[in-house]
Amino acid sequence: MYSLHKLLWDIRKDPDLADRYRADPDPILDSYGISGEDRTAMRELDFKAMYERGFNPYLIYFCAIQLKVDRADYYAQIRGEKN
Amino acid sequence: MAQTTGRVVGAFTASHSPGITGWPERAEPAKRAAVESAFAEARSRIDALAPDAVVAVSVEHFTNFHLGNLPAFAVATSDSYLGPVTKEMGEFLNVAQHQYPGHSRLGRHMYEFALESDFDPALVEGGLEFDENFCVPFKHLDPESKYPLVPIIVNGVNPPWPTVRRCHDFGRMIRRAVEAQTEAQRVVVIGTGGLSHWVGLPESGQINTEFDRDFIGRFESGDESRLLSYTAEEIDAAGNGAHEIRTWLVAAGSVQVPFDVLAYEPVPEWLTGTAVAAARV
Numbered sequence: 331m332y333s334l335h336k337l338l339w340d341i342r343k344d345p346d347l348a349d350r351y352r353a354d355p356d357p358i359l360d361s362y363g364i365s366g367e368d369r370t371a372m373r374e375l376d377f378k379a380m381y382e383r384g385f386n387p388y389l390i391y392f393c394a395i396q397l398k399v400d401r402a403d404y405y406a407q408i409r410g411e412k413n
Numbered sequence: 414m415a416q417t418t419g420r421v422v423g424a425f426t427a428s429h430s431p432g433i434t435g436w437p438e439r440a441e442p443a444k445r446a447a448v449e450s451a452f453a454e455a456r457s458r459i460d461a462l463a464p465d466a467v468v469a470v471s472v473e474h475f476t477n478f479h480l481g482n483l484p485a486f487a488v489a490t491s492d493s494y495l496g497p498v499t500k501e502m503g504e505f506l507n508v509a510q511h512q513y514p515g516h517s518r519l520g521r522h523m524y525e526f527a528l529e530s531d532f533d534p535a536l537v538e539g540g541l542e543f544d545e546n547f548c549v550p551f552k553h554l555d556p557e558s559k560y561p562l563v564p565i566i567v568n569g570v571n572p573p574w575p576t577v578r579r580c581h582d583f584g585r586m587i588r589r590a591v592e593a594q595t596e597a598q599r600v601v602v603i604g605t606g607g608l609s610h611w612v613g614l615p616e617s618g619q620i621n622t623e624f625d626r627d628f629i630g631r632f633e634s635g636d637e638s639r640l641l642s643y644t645a646e647e648i649d650a651a652g653n654g655a656h657e658i659r660t661w662l663v664a665a666g667s668v669q670v671p672f673d674v675l676a677y678e679p680v681p682e683w684l685t686g687t688a689v690a691a692a693r694v
Binding site: 331332335336339342381386387388389390391392404405408409410 | 474475479480481570571611612613614615617618653
């Protein structure tokens with residue numbers, strides 16, 4: 331859990347990291363050692379999957395906002411109304 | 414003449430939803446008026462108490478701490494605190510970014526007294542920055558940031574959380590700490606957070622009015638057995654944000670008297686069951 335939790339927090343705190351993640355996520359996912367289903371969920375910004383996998387909703391939400399995801403879109407996705 | 418020891422002269426609690434300051438106009442006008450009037454009443458009572466220091470108790474939302482180091486309790490001892498943490502958050506909350514004064518001597522005493530009292534909070538000597546936890550309610554309660562603060566952070570954002578009983582005990586320890594020093598004669602305790610709300614979850618925007626009204630009933634009764642009987646699961650029924658009521662338990666422990674709830678309004682537009690309360694000191 332910790333690697334992705336760390337990335338979610340780092341993106342919340344570091345706008346430059348957020349920009350770099352939006353441009354090219356794979357090198358950052360590599361550097362955090364995030365693999366498997368966690369990586370798929372984060373790479374696709376599948377917030378619902380992250381929530382279902384037990385990640386902290388505050389961190390998922392704050393990270394989404396930092397990645398310039400619209401709040402309404404975030405909630406539509408987490409409610410399963412939109413992919 | 415020997416200096417007299419300090420006293421907790423008042424305690425207050427309030428919600429800290431970003432909407433309270435960030436987008437107040439979206440609430441129904443009557444609800445907004447009730448909440449703002451309650452904040453104004455609390456502010457005038459605080460001013461009348463003329464505190465030398467305010468012990469400010471809240472959670473923090475992954476602004477300072479993260480899952481590599483998440484204290485159950487933390488005591489800050491700095492002489493100033495930046496809030497809101499970023500300019501962007503300042504715009505979001507509609508709170509101008511500024512330095513809040515800290516009461517470092519009382520903070521240091523509080524930390525030492527906690528250790529001597531078998532509590533083991535994290536020490537935060539500097540660098541603590543505020544998010545909505547303090548910036549939102551203090552815009553109403555102390556708009557000029559004139560009262561020096563001792564910020565105390567309780568984990569309300571990631572399970573497992575400290576028990577409600579432990580939070581109440583922490584509040585009782587705060588009172589003993591205040592009474593064991595002479596630096597700050599008149600101390601007000603302010604707890605912020607809650608009531609029901611969900612952050613980042615499918616239920617976000619719902620309000621659990623049944624939970625909120627029951628909690629208010631317990632809080633106003635001063636019946637500690639009812640107030641301290643909450644399990645984490647019971648609180649979870651009112652959302653991940655409802656775990657912030659731990660800050661209300663700390664405030665309650667610091668005075669151990671019933672509170673008057675000055676306003677309670679379920680405000681879906683602010684995503685929160687919104688309340689302001691004052692201890693019947």
